[in-house]
Amino acid sequence: MSPHYQISEHVSLTEVDNDAVLLDCESGAYFGLNHVGLMLVNLLQQGLNQEAAQRKLAAHYNVSEPQIVDDINALINEMLQRNLLNKSDPQTP
Amino acid sequence: MRPTPQDLTDLANLMHNTGVDKNQEIDHSNITLEKLDYHGISALINQNALFDKTLKTELSKRKPLLVANEVLKHKELLSLFKAFQTAGLDKYVIFKGTALAYSCYEKPWQRPRSDTDIFISKEELDLFASVFERQGYQKLFATSGEYISYQTTFGKHLTPNSTLNLDVHWRISNRQCLTHAFSIDELLLGGTTLDSFAHTAVIPSTINSLLICCLHRLGHHNNEERLAWLYDIHLLASGLGDTDWATFIASARDKKLARLCADGLTCSVEYFHTNIPDDTVAKLNASPLTDEPSSALLKRGLPAWKLLLIDLKAISTYKNKLKFLFEMAFPPPSYILKKMNTNSLLKAYMVRAWQGIIGLNKTKK
Structure with missing residues (x-):
């Protein structure tokens, strides 16, 4: 089953124009997201699992899913490593 | 060294929303990151108008840092204002950089500042100091005396890379000819609160903010000319209506700041094409020089x-x-x-x- 994610409790998401910044308010570490990254995080925050979010992104940018899978995996892994993102319960929006 | 008028013109022409024709000739070899930082306008540059790709990349890379830093400081300020409220302290005004960043600028992180200025009543300094201490602030090393300084600074490390310094003032300026220009009661009376600070902290009215900006530019930074300070004046002046201008002029005269204000507005018009009523500068300059001790500060580069x-x-x-x-x-x-x-x-x-x-x-x- 495709995993669900949400931004960690101590992390704030600030949208700036079409981009965004994830900030770990405890450590001060921050991570810039471009508009694709921002859309991914927003979809995950809405409760979509990774696969569903991927599908939506592919449809939105008019590309095939396999074209973006690697990039999305890399982005999610990076955010997990930085403690900005957590795996979450599917029921939790 | 103070920047040349050509430097100021070139940099001002690169800024967003200044009403300046971006197609004017700009000497791009003159635009460097150091200059943008000196003037405090890195986050206000219209990047589409920049020719230098390295500079563009550098500016884009900085944005997340600026935003992250602002979010941290905003969070801390909200918690500090709440602590003031809990301690029953409501007689304070946030002014200059932070107040302007949240009231005049599209995004607060576009207005760089090294500290947050708070105006209080001297009698309540100890009470405020106790709150700062409880909130984890430390008083920074500085001189003190009855006349030599009317401010003190408290600092707190928010993260290993981010510090919030609070400049606590009980007079508006350390310059003796400006020191009595505003009282805390006067600033509170005409002041307003902001959504972004959950309507806790008061900031001065637009008219008072404009007077303070003009006073600060020459009173505190006599030998400098930074576009960020002129841009503050531009934004505040652009927000005044016809009746406000009459009040502003009367107040500037009354406070013996008319000449300083005329100078600030003249520069704002020159570099940002600020739209002000035609006779404003003339009316301000009608104040006799001898009536205004602060006019001595009009001469730049004073030893x-x-x-x-x-x-x-x-x-x-x-x-x-x-x-x-x-x-x-x-x-x-x-x-x-x-x-x-x-x-x-x-x-x-x-x-x-x-x-x-x-x-x-x-x-x-």
Whole structure:
């Protein structure tokens, strides 16, 4: 089953124009997201699992899913490593 | 060294929303990151108008840092204002950089600042200091006295890379001819609260903010000309209506700041094409120079001894003038020993006197 994610409790998401910044308010570490990254995080925050979010992104940018899978995996892994993102319960929006 | 008018024009032409024709000839070889930082306008540059790709990349890379830093500081300020509320302290005003960032700028992180300025009543300084202490702030090392300084700074490390400094003022300026321009009650009376600060902290009215910006530009930074300060004036002036202008002019005259305001507005019009009523500058300049001691500050690049004379002239009695000079020559022992890094008070004061004499002819920033 495709995993669900949400931004960690101590992390704030600030949208700036079409981009965004994830900030770990405890450590001060921050991570810039471009508009694709921002859309991914927003979809995950809405409760979509990774696969569903991927599908939506592919449809939105008019590309095939396999074209973006690697990039999305890399982005999610990076955010997990930085403690900005957590795996979450599917029921939790 | 103060920037040349051409520097100011070129940089101002690169900024967003200034009403300036972006197609004007700009000498791009003149635009460097150092200059943008000096002027505090890195986050206000219209990047589409930049030719230098490295500079564009550098500016884009900075944005997340600026935003992250702002979010941290905003969160901390909200918690601090809540702590004031809990302690029953409501007589304070946030002014200058932070107040302007959240009231005039599209995004607060576009307005760089090294500290947050808070105006309080001197009588409540100890009460505020207790709150700062409870909130994890430390008082920063600085001189003190009855006349020499009307402010103190508290700092707190929010993260290993982010510090919030609070400049706590009980007078609007350390320059003696400007020091009585505003009282805390006056600023509170006309002030307003902001959504972004959950309507806790008060900021000055637009008219008072504009007066403060004009006062600060020449009073505190006599030998500098940073576009960020002029842009503050531009944004505030752009927000005034016809009736506001009449109030502004009357207030500037009443406070004997008319000449300083005329100068600030003239520069704002020159570099940002600020739309102000035609006769504003003339009306402000109609104030006789002799009526306004602060007009001595219109001359830029004043050496320290001239600024000292301006200060002395503004102090009311000979006894107070002497007190001011004494405080200047003999700062508190705890301060001077630390500053001069010595255990000998005599040596510390002698070095201080020597440095003071040498510095008299130098131009202060």
